Amino acid sequence: MEDAERVLSTVVASQMDTHGKYGGVVPELASREHLRAIVVVVREAMERAGVTWADLDAIAVTEGPGLVGSLLVGVTYAKALCLTRGLPLIAVNHLEGHVHAVLLEAKASGVPVEYPAVALVASGGHTHLFEMSGDRDYRLMGKTRDDAAGEAYDKVAKLLGFGYPGGPTLDRLAPYGNAGAVRFTPAKMKGNALDFSFSGLKTAVLRWVEARAMEDEIAARRQLQKRVGRPSVEQWLAVTPPATLDLLASFQQMVVDELLRRLRVAVEQCGARTAIVSGGVACNAGLRAAADRARIGCAVLFPTPGLSTDNAAMIAAAAFPKAARRDFAGWDLRAKAALLPG
Ligand code: KG4
Numbered sequence: 435m436e437d438a439e440r441v442l443s444t445v446v447a448s449q450m451d452t453h454g455k456y457g458g459v460v461p462e463l464a465s466r467e468h469l470r471a472i473v474v475v476v477r478e479a480m481e482r483a484g485v486t487w488a489d490l491d492a493i494a495v496t497e498g499p500g501l502v503g504s505l506l507v508g509v510t511y512a513k514a515l516c517l518t519r520g521l522p523l524i525a526v527n528h529l530e531g532h533v534h535a536v537l538l539e540a541k542a543s544g545v546p547v548e549y550p551a552v553a554l555v556a557s558g559g560h561t562h563l564f565e566m567s568g569d570r571d572y573r574l575m576g577k578t579r580d581d582a583a584g585e586a587y588d589k590v591a592k593l594l595g596f597g598y599p600g601g602p603t604l605d606r607l608a609p610y611g612n613a614g615a616v617r618f619t620p621a622k623m624k625g626n627a628l629d630f631s632f633s634g635l636k637t638a639v640l641r642w643v644e645a646r647a648m649e650d651e652i653a654a655r656r657q658l659q660k661r662v663g664r665p666s667v668e669q670w671l672a673v674t675p676p677a678t679l680d681l682l683a684s685f686q687q688m689v690v691d692e693l694l695r696r697l698r699v700a701v702e703q704c705g706a707r708t709a710i711v712s713g714g715v716a717c718n719a720g721l722r723a724a725a726d727r728a729r730i731g732c733a734v735l736f737p738t739p740g741l742s743t744d745n746a747a748m749i750a751a752a753a754f755p756k757a758a759r760r761d762f763a764g765w766d767l768r769a770k771a772a773l774l775p776g
Pocket residue numbers: 556557558559560583584585587588599600601602605713714715716717718719742743744
């Protein structure tokens with residue numbers, strides 16, 4: 435099992451340029467792009483790893499949650515490969531994959547992950563908090579009732595003319611603004627205090643924009659994005675006045691506070707010895723810096739940025755313990771839009 439802990443290659447086909455034109459993910463285009471890329475990406479990953487079909491013991495695939503059209507491409511292809519190569523199939527939950535990106539790197543660097551742990555998965559589609567009593571025991575503690583954290587970034591960025599995906603751009607620009615300049619109200623949750631809500635914050639940003647004459651600067655950014663594709667920080671700064679940078683910094687601060695506040699409470703509630711933060715939003719520099727200062731009460735582990743956003747290495751990592759238990763999927767495996775780990 436030694437090799438279990440090593441990533442031999444990781445190849446990611448980005449669809450950002452395809453969806454960027456539309457300011458968000460277009461499900462039909464996503465599945466078409468998956469269909470186009472999947473054979474080439476698998477071949478390239480195997481070439482870079484220096485392995486052949488004969489070296490493989492199993493093939494793992496994401497069964498959900500996610501866009502069902504895209505999932506279906508992966509599930510169908512994986513089944514076809516397993517059938518023709520005589521290999522067992524392993525079904526992996528996407529959120530469990532994000533958590534295993536952290537477990538994989540912790541193991542590789544000799545950091546022990548002590549349980550119970552709390553895992554926060556914050557991405558474009560999910561903002562979920564789990565208690566983990568072991569590496570495959572998940573109990574949902576809280577989740578977003580509306581937008582996911584990454585989705586809030588993407589929607590605010592789109593509104594302000596920053597293009598898609600919004601998270602990385604807003605994160606890079608936030609340090610140029612004053613995070614105390616715009617006062618947003620934290621979401622008050624009736625019922626489960628560990629649930630999240632980001633739609634109120636998104637609406638507050640919309641109201642802030644509506645109250646100001648921002649049409650010209652937003653149009654200037656849309657033009658810049660159309661002309662350049664992925665503008666640099668300097669290019670964005672040239673078309674973004676200080677007041678808008680203050681807004682971005684305050685928005686980021688609010689999202690980060692909301693995430694870390696609940697993480698801290700969750701850690702306290704279950705006496706967690708490790709906190710895991712993963713998913714695309716785990717790339718956020720503001721979140722990483724704030725987590726260091728936030729007195730979470732235990733070690734907080736983040737994946738390296740390359741393993742934070744969607745990738746196949748994390749799916750393989752989550753599949754390894756299943757392979758060891760011979761927990762294989764049947765040929766009736768189906769793509770599932772909604773699915774919790776465990
Ligand atoms: O996990 P992921 O790659 O895909 C999903 O499973 O959704 O996460 C993508 C999300 C997008 O919403 C993107 O804007 C956000 O993660 N994201 C970030 C950052 N990098 C990516 N959000 C905030 N700050 C970042 N640096």
